Amino acid sequence: MTKQQELIPHLFRTEYRKIVAVLCRHFGFDHIETAEDIAGDTFLAASETWGLNGVPPNPTAWLYHVAKNKAKNYVQRHAIFEHKIMPELRSTAPVSYQAELDLSPQNINDSQLQMMFAICHPALAPEAQIGLALRILCGFGIEEIADAFLTSKETINKRLYRAKEKLRQEKIKIELPDVPEIDDRLEAVLTTIYLLFNEGYYSISHNKTLRKELCLEAMRLCYMLVETKATNKPQVNALLSLMCFQASRFEARQNESGEHILYQDQDTSLWDADLIRRGEYFLNCSASGDKISKYHLEAAIAYWHTQKEDTQEKWENILQYYNQLLQLEYSPIAALNRTYALSKVNSKEEAIIEAEKLKLTDNHFYFTLLGELYTGIDNEKAKLNFQEALSLAKTQTDKQAIQKKIAGL
Amino acid sequence: MKEFLFVFRTDYQAIPKDSPEEMQAMTQKWQDWIGGIAAQNKLVETGKRLSFDGKVVRPNGVITDGPYTEIKESMGGYMFIKVESIEEAVELAQGCPILTVGGNVEIREIDVM
Secondary structure (H helix, E strand, C coil): CHHHHHHHHHHHHHHHHHHHHHHHHHHCHHHHHHHHHHHHHHHHHHHHHHHHHCCCCCHHHHHHHHHHHHHHHHHHHHHHHHHHHCCCHHHHCCCCCCCCCCCCHHHHHHHHHHHHHHHCCCCCCHHHHHHHHHHHHCCCCHHHHHHHCCCCHHHHHHHHHHHHHHHHHCCCCCCCCCHHHHHHHHHHHHHHHHHHHHHHHHCCCCCHHHHHHHHHHHHHHHHHHHHCHHHCCHHHHHHHHHHHHHHCCCCCCECCCCCECCHHHCCHHHCCHHHHHHHHHHHHHHCCCCCCCHHHHHHHHHHHHCCCCCCHHHHHHHHHHHHHHHHHCCCHHHHHHHHHHHHHHCCHHHHHHHHHHHCCCCCHHHHHHHHHHHCCCCHHHHHHHHHHHHHHCCCHHHHHHHHHHHHCC | CEEEEEEEEECCCCCCCCCHHHHHHHHHHHHHHHHHHHHCCCEEEECCCCCCCCEEEEHHHEEEECHHHCCCCEEEEEEEEEECCHHHHHHHHCCCHHHHHCCEEEEEECCCC
8 A cells, every 4th residue: 555655656756747748739738727637637547546446567558548538538528519519619729639649658758848848938937937847847746836936836826827828828839949940949948947957956945855856857857858869969968967067966065954065065975976977978978069058168167066176277177167157148146156266266365356346235145255255364354244245145044154154253 | 338349459470479388378368357357247248369361452452461561460359348437448458468468458439329
């Protein structure tokens, strides 16, 4: 009985998204709720039937069989409704009458990839994309999504409802984009995957297992792109490499009580050597073509961070990659990290001059950096900067980290 | 915010041909300077590097090889920045590594018409 209790959630996580993706592609986004209902009903039927009659020999095949029948029944009922009651609907919402639902591995894979491109359509707000990705591409429950975003189930339901409406309004098709536009669309997909990863990596939700799963899901989606010829591009490998390197520190960057541990204070024996090796592998795979993406640069920086020794070479490389990253795309955090690297390569004094030019006075990391740089040079100024940072910090973990710095002066 | 063009000029012929290590060090100086401007979110775009070869076309079918046969300082590169004033642009240009090899930076405001 316990085995079965674990089996259904497990299958739900791996199979729900496949069934939904295939059903959506079969029916189109006009019937996305139907696709979710059919997939949900299939699992409901499994929990009832398997509880009474025991688990079938091949549970996945059983699920697919039931999903196929439910889809067929739906089409038949829907056909009667449409023919007899609302014939005018047919012209506006054509239902595919293809009899059998194709749940072959090939079609499952194609459907999921196409869904990925559809959900990461630039017409949708990033928040909506991540919500839909978690629900439809990753098979997360509404409660889990709410937990990850630290919000209520109602908010998530509303957000998903609006996102689905938008998919219909924009008439977004479930298909792979044509070759000329695949790079542009791929960029949007990668952005969403990276946001999903960061949602897990930097989330302040206390549910550590859930946060790690978000990261792993983002990596799984990226891996699907790497496995597909049309989307196995250098920048995709670079993003996967970056996520492997980041995830390698997942266990080391938090203590038992959920407190954040700064990079320089981490127990390096907790770094995941296997993920680091995979990161290196995908970084090598990304080294082709003539374009350098921000993911290449971020992965290269992350690679140097996996080097435990604090060498001149390490920080020189990190500084140069940040210089290049900032030329591609400005971000306050990259500007601050670049200045930190500069202090490691040249001197704290030079970095202070550069840091004060940044003028990011609404950012608590800016004052934390200044506090860090002034430490040992002018501790009074260091303290003033840390205090300023403390007054701007929003989360408890950030405040704790800053208080520790002040105490350590 | 105003946009400005930086034009880098120097007598490229006169620059001593450095060892690869020295050239690498020079590249890093340029990168550190540009990175510093980008970190302040004042970079619009780095221009492409210009090759030393070129031709100049003049009236009456006169074509000469390369601009540096007649002027000592030739244009080696350019970039666009965004700052509040020309004074700020001047301040940024002070850090340009070209000044250390006898070159100069010409600053021109971009006319927004």
